[in-house]
Amino acid sequence: MTHKPSRRQFLRNTVAAGAAITVAGKADAQSPDPLITEVQPWAQSFGDGVDETPYGLPISYENDVIRRNVEWLTADTVSSINFTPIHALDGTITPQGCAFERHHSGAIDLKKEDYRLMINGLVDTPLVFTYADLERFPRENHVYFCECAANSGMEWAGAQLNGAQFTHGMIHNMEYTGVPLRTLLEEAGLDTAGDLKDKWVFVEGADASSNGRSIPMEKALDDVLVAFKANGEALRKEHGYPVRLVVPGWEGNMWIKWIRRIEVMDAAVQAREETSKYTDTLADGVSRKWTWEMDAKSVVTSPSPQSPITHGTGPLVITGLAWSGRGAITRVDVSKDGGMTWETARLAKAGEKMALTRFYLDTDWDGSEMMLQSRAMDDTGYVQPTKTQLREVRGLNSIYHNNGIQTWLVRANGEAENVEVS
Amino acid sequence: MSKFLKSTTILAALSLAAAPAMAQKLGLGRTALPEEIAAWNGDISPDGTGLPIGQGDAIEGEEIFATKCAACHGDFAEGIGNWPKLAGGKDTLNHEDPLKTVGSYWPYLSTAFDYIQRSMPYGDAGTLGDDETYAILAYILYSNDLIEDDFVLSNETFLDVAMPNADGFIVDNRAETEYAHWRSEPCMENCKAAPVKVTMRAMVLDVTPQEEAAAVPAPEVEAVVAEPVQEAAATPEPEVPQVVAASFDAELAAQGEKVFRKCKACHQVGEGAKNRTGPILTGIVDKAAGTVDGFKYSKPMQQAGADGLIWSQDALAAFLAKPKSYMKGTKMSFAGLKSEDDQLAVIEYLKSFAD
Structure with a gap:
């Protein structure tokens, strides 16, 4: 069997690659960029003809944007679940090919x-x-x-x-x-x-x-x-x-x-x-029983553990998804300090009933550690609760309907981790 | 609920402009025949509506359970590995890690009958006779100490069985217990005691799947083939590995890997494989039938092995085509691989896993 790189290695590689891109892409580069000064193969000869892929798949460079399974969860993949790569998607529509099963x-x-x-x-x-x-x-x-x-x-x-x-x-x-x-x-x-x-x-x-x-x-x-x-x-x-x-x-x-x-x-x-x-x-x-409705919920999809910050300090797009099974999302707030202070994020479009809403917080990152959270509100006035609030009512054994506020600890090096905070 | 219905009706009236007008029936579809309804209308309700006439007791059930259920659920309904435990867990629902079984959690016996007859056995759903289902259910109840072994479970005695957690459920009360409290204007500044501290980290547990080498198409078949060839030198009987090396078709095996998905629910193969519902299939090609260590075979399969049946390519193909016709009494509940191409492909795939 081939050796599988660990997730940490993957992250390190991503960060390293990101750093390289940052240097090469800087406006004040010391030497001319060969991607600009030299004729590249794709600029010289042909790409694929129209019938190359009668039904197209994503380009190979995107082949890590896939559904993934957590094997220890279930006894057998035939009766199981996998997960949408929401950390790598944007907008709100989920392509069928990577939508969870x-x-x-x-x-x-x-x-x-x-x-x-x-x-x-x-x-x-x-x-x-x-x-x-x-x-x-x-x-x-x-x-x-x-x-x-x-x-x-x-x-x-x-x-x-x-x-x-x-x-x-x-x-x-x-x-x-x-x-x-x-x-x-x-x-x-x-x-x-x-x-x-x-x-x-x-x-x-x-x-x-x-x-x-x-x-x-x-x-x-x-x-x-x-x-x-x-x-x-x-x-x-x-x-x-x-x-x-x-x-x-x-x-x-x-x-x-x-x-x-x-x-x-x-x-x-x-x-x-x-x-x-x-x-x-x-x-x-x-x-x-009969807890059918999915309560209002949100999550920051990037930065997040699988989508670390690779560009260093400066302009940073914090983005995520919000939704409510009881109506439309009206507002999403984002906290960078674990819920101490909140800023209202920008909704890409007005929330629609029972559909995902994309939010953005366009920010300037100074490179300090962040405890990123998002908090959704819907048109019934419901405010997404903290995990502590949920546990106070329900305990720890509910299994289902966990819509508590998620925290990502983003470190100075851009890596992120799933944590809980006080 | 009626309030909800009223507002829905008003909403529907208001949104008529956007929705297609449905003034009258379109006359589409056809009347369902009684036989068709009977074939699909199998749901059983808590009051026993839908129960077929039949009966069974725990002693009969134990034998059926051992053959059809125990591979996943264990001989005593205690569950194997990650498969569901069907017995035990009494008085654990308010514990840290409650054990939810038919006995400790399920509020209605009808649910178990409905589910067993609808969805079980896993991989061979809808094949249990009515008496078999009553008997299996009696065994599960017996394993939960809910009936004696001489209790005959039938459509007539069904409602006599008391389910311990029948009163353990309440209808969704989030509106009263949660929504009322979680609708206030949210805090924006100085919302909690400083400094905010990390109290738990996912990395401590380290249960996240490792990043897979998605960028590289996995050369799994080639990789596995390499192993038996390497081992050939050390094996006292080199015939089998040589056959693998000589006649192996990697492309066909790759097709077979896809076909094998149909088998995976019950069979494991390769490194670390374990006996599950079916035996380990590592080295199965050209192996004597019924001889995988630690697997409880049916009597006919044991007998066939003792009589000298070898799983040659031809024998395997014939078995896979129609398992139950090829070997009456086999525990393998699989219906069969109709396509000869699929049979050959999956056998080729199995060949890549030598002992």
């Missing part, structure tokens, strides 16, 4: 031709749709984040994983095209269900786990989408091709992939994923 029995191969969606239970007419049927309903486009309820879950007992990808990477944000679930339920007819306010839909996937979940009818009729496109193209296999459920603002486990059945019911099924998992145990041993 979470499977309970692997990403299955399901052709459009073999796809069936059944609606049954308390409906006027139980129906079966093919993929082609779904494309004939009026459709909508929406950008939403999808966050696993366990995102940051390894950090309940303290700082554990060193990198925004690992602490906050169980999230992606895509533009979905699909049919409102409401439309499909109305096609089957809801008169039989009677009073809708205490009704539920049970949704399940076509894979071996099938991952059944119960969703209250209010939500089902509100903004849930039966989606078949993401970021303009077909869903990827690992995200539920050909059809998945999109449940805006609610925990990712409910976003059933390869969705095959929707049953209208008069009570929640209390399936495995809504009782034994995705329930939040408090310090006294009592557990919260």
Whole structure:
């Protein structure tokens, strides 16, 4: 086996390379830059022709911007999770190819031709749709984040994983095209269900786990989408091709992939994923259930442990992501001193409901140590809590829904570490 | 909830301009047939709705569990390695590290029946008969000291079983316990006692995955092939490594590595491999059947090995094509590799791992 460089070595190399670039790129360079004074091969001959890559991948220089797995977390990669490289991305849309995956029995191969969606239970007419049927309903486009309820879950007992990808990477944000679930339920007819306010839909996937979940009818009729496109193209296999459920603002486990059945019911099924998992145990041993909404949360994506400062002192862009499952982000504050003082960051665009918001703090770094934090606020007035505030209410055993404020210790040499502060 | 519904309706009315108008049904799709609904409508509710007619007890369950579940969950439902523990953990939910099992945590027995029949056995979901599921569940309950070994679990006795943590859940109360407190105008200056100190560092634990050599396409197949060839000199029987070296097709093996993903849930191969649901596959090509140390084979597999079955390329291909037809009674629950190309590729991949 080839020797794998340690993460620290990687960081050192990155810092060294950064230093070299800084010197070469300085405006007051002592000697002429050969990249400018000498004709470079790419400026002389040809690049690739148009048909070189009929479907393109990122250029090889970017091949460290990939999903990564934390092997010790789970027994088997077929029932596991990996993490979006949020430390290396910008903007808000997550490319499908590096958007985190979470499977309970692997990403299955399901052709459009073999796809069936059944609606049954308390409906006027139980129906079966093919993929082609779904494309004939009026459709909508929406950008939403999808966050696993366990995102940051390894950090309940303290700082554990060193990198925004690992602490906050169980999230992606895509533009979905699909049919409102409401439309499909109305096609089957809801008169039989009677009073809708205490009704539920049970949704399940076509894979071996099938991952059944119960969703209250209010939500089902509100903004849930039966989606078949993401970021303009077909869903990827690992995200539920050909059809998945999109449940805006609610925990990712409910976003059933390869969705095959929707049953209208008069009570929640209390399936495995809504009782034994995705329930939040408090310090006294009592557990919260039905904690569906993802609370407002944010994280500085750069600088961060996997994205150290490599350019020395001077202008520095501090950037990150903020989101809320209850509405739109209205404000993000950033602290450089571990939460003692805060500055309000610039939002790249006004926050959108249940979608990622990008923030920037354009600053001048004097090279001193920073304890970087970000704090999100949403349009319900909710302010992202500190980890201490969360632990005071919930204890350490909740596993899920950790939306506490993250701290990166950035040292004078530009390296960053996941820490907790007083 | 009704308040929510009202505001939703108003919102929906307001946003009609942006959303496509849905005045009437479009007549798309077709009526689901009763047989189709019966095939997929398997969910079981806490009150027992959906339970099939059937029964089983812990003694029957123990035997089925040993064959179909114990490889991951342990003979006593205690869990192996990182696989879920199904028994134990009584009174630990308020401890530092609670053990959440069917007995200690799950509020409804229906959840376990639904999940076992829906998603288990891992890698062979949906294959358990109704009586088998009742029996397995009875064994899990017995392992949690929740029933006696003569208790017959059935659709009729199902609700007689008391789940210890049935009252251990509350509906999400964040609105009352958290939101009310976390909506004040946030502090901007002098927000905490100075100086702010680091209280915990991730690097102390050092559990972050090491940076992988992503920039270099991993030459894994070549690297592993090198090992058996080197070892050939020291091995008293050089035939097998020589075959590996002579007839090995690295490209085919690389394809086989992809096919092997289907096997990985149960089998490990190469350095550090351990027996899991299935035996270690290092050196399996041309090895006698049923002879991997420490693996509990089915009786037919043990017998086949004793009768002289060798996992030649042809024998392996035939087995992989349809495991259960090739060897009736095998513990391998895999449905089979239909494609001959896949069979050959995965065998080539396995060849790269000699003993």
